[in-house]
Amino acid sequence: MTNPTPVEWGALSDQEVVRHAARGREAAYRELIRRYQRPVFSLVYRMVRDRELAEDLTQETFVKVLNAIESYRPEYKFSSWIFKIANNAAIDQLRRRTLSTLSLDGSPHAENAEAVEATTLQIADSSESQLDEVTSRELGSQIERAIGQLRPEYRSCILLRHIDGRSYEEIAEMLDLPLGTVKTYIHRARNELRILLDSTRDRP
């Protein structure tokens, strides 16, 4: 049995690397992780605004994608596939977090006073501002704070468009949204960011 032919991974397209991965080359899996760990992690981190949680969600994303690599359809961009799964994971997490925060009397599973207090409704806090404090060193700039105040749907659209450089069509495909909705979300997100940044600048 001979060793696999050495491959210049950097020269291959995503589709070619995926083809190698689908044939069982571990190095191809690692190449896909190397290519996408930063952009995917950055997107998820900016969505959930919690480093540890973002790392868990990003790991889940990669595990799902790589374990289903045979089902990848080459007519789609690999990047669209992985970003779609990452974004879905982040949005699901944000929805779960909102639900768990919206308890007026604390969680029914709380076993003591501290737990009740911890799960009681925090009206002025959509659960993200607390995390903002934790992560304020990394996500501390005005624009990062402003992103954190956007609705999750606006947030993913604006991040994919202006940080990851995705086209409107790609974003619509990734998020399963009509093209017009994506354009509207991005336009509104930019408006909100502009207003948020202006208000921060005007603040004494």
Next chain:
Amino acid sequence: MPHQQNHLTADELDAFLIDKSSALASSHVATCPSCAAMVAADARVVAALRALPMFNPSPAFSDAIMARVRVMAVPVAAAAQVAEPTPRSAAARRRATVALGIGTAGLAAGFAWAMVHPDDALRWSAPAVDSAAHTVWLSLQHLVGGAVAQPWFSTVRDTLASPVHALIASAGMAAVYALALLGLRRLMTEPAPDASW
């Protein structure tokens, strides 16, 4: 369309952000302070977004993923074939290319000869064409004769004698065919349940 009264649409604002604004939109912005301020503000937001850094996950990130990924156990030799064609397959491809070249050259020569000697070509090919047509005709006759002799033929003929019945039967067959195609396509593209598009 922008002009002095109508301000820029969202799409026109977008076009400014990627330097693809129309001449009309540009001329409007040049004379409309409100739209000019909007374009400048959007540009500032986008520049701030583009300047944001990427974040790195922890150093153990890749290994943590690989520990949970099922890499298919494909024989190494088979995996090697993905990267480069083996010498054997390259030789086979060369032989096939030579054979294809010889065949194409022969066809081209025959065609050129027929163009130069059309009468001879027709005289020589006529018996072969007649013979082929005769064979096709006999086969067709045999096929139809066989079908007519079947016990179910009269029932089918009576049913299809009505144009409505014929139409319904055709539509039914087309529907079954389309459903079969859809089912086959779905089977071939079914993704894993937890990583679906």
